[in-house]
Amino acid sequence: AQSVTQLGSHVSVSEGALVLLRCNYSSSVPPYLFWYVQYPNQGLQLLLKYTTGATLVKGINGFEAEFKKSETSFHLTKPSAHMSDAAEYFCAAQGGKLIFGQGTELSVKP
Amino acid sequence: EAGVTQSPTHLIKTRGQQATLRCSPISGHTSVYWYQQALGLGLQFLLWYDEGEERNRGNFPPRFSGRQFPNYSSELNVNALELEDSALYLCASSLLSWTVQETQYFGPGTRLLVL
Numbered sequence: 001a002q003s004v005t006q007l008g009s010h011v012s013v014s015e016g017a018l019v020l021l022r023c024n025y026s027s028s029v030p031p032y033l034f035w036y037v038q039y040p041n042q043g044l045q046l047l048l049k050y051t052t053g054a055t056l057v058k059g060i061n062g063f064e065a066e067f068k069k070s071e072t073s074f075h076l077t078k079p080s081a082h083m084s085d086a087a088e089y090f091c092a093a094q095g096g097k098l099i100f101g102q103g104t105e106l107s108v109k110p
Numbered sequence: 111e112a113g114v115t116q117s118p119t120h121l122i123k124t125r126g127q128q129a130t131l132r133c134s135p136i137s138g139h140t141s142v143y144w145y146q147q148a149l150g151l152g153l154q155f156l157l158w159y160d161e162g163e164e165r166n167r168g169n170f171p172p173r174f175s176g177r178q179f180p181n182y183s184s185e186l187n188v189n190a191l192e193l194e195d196s197a198l199y200l201c202a203s204s205l206l207s208w209t210v211q212e213t214q215y216f217g218p219g220t221r222l223l224v225l
Binding site for chain 2: 043
């Protein structure tokens with residue numbers, strides 16, 4: 001069965017620092033992978049997705065993620081954090097329905 | 111282009127009552143998905159409708175049910191409400207579901223509080 005694991009329920013970075021949010025998936029067949037962001041009291045907004053093709057995927061707001069089959073990983077990065085990036089981030093795998101990781105809350109310190 | 115809309119934004123019910131939540135998908139999308147986001151339990155898949163039919167169901171009791179209308183909008187009904195049903199209920203929609211990589215776009219959610 002597919003599962004998604006996000007390492008670290010809470011990540012704190014300083015403004016301007018690198019953001020790295022980790023996601024690993026478990027599947028016998030590489031799934032379709034997504035990162036969503038959820039701001040307080042809002043729904044989920046799509047950041048980026050990997051389906052096929054290029055393994056480095058660029059998304060909105062300067063985020064990108066790299067699909068690594070050998071590591072079954074799909075980590076999310078952003079070179080320089082901004083205060084407005086503070087939110088909860090969800091990694092998800094899709095096989096019809098979406099299977100979500102537990103979420104990582106990102107805090108950005110001034 | 112309008113996104114996924116959900117109503118109401120907030121709903122307060124008491125134990126044993128029924129709740130009805132509504133969702134309108136993005137124009138042109140035929141698939142609608144429901145997810146529950148409860149404190150401490152993360153995001154859990156509830157139901158998937160496509161072309162008016164229930165296609166898949168998550169691990170929830172039968173008192174969670176729904177339907178999809180000819181215009182592709184959807185209702186989620188929760189009968190015999192329990193305190194642990196308090197959660198944010200998110201609806202998502204996507205294009206044709208036969209290609210599994212279709213992206214799901216989410217609405218703002220309905221926050222249900224059961225007292």
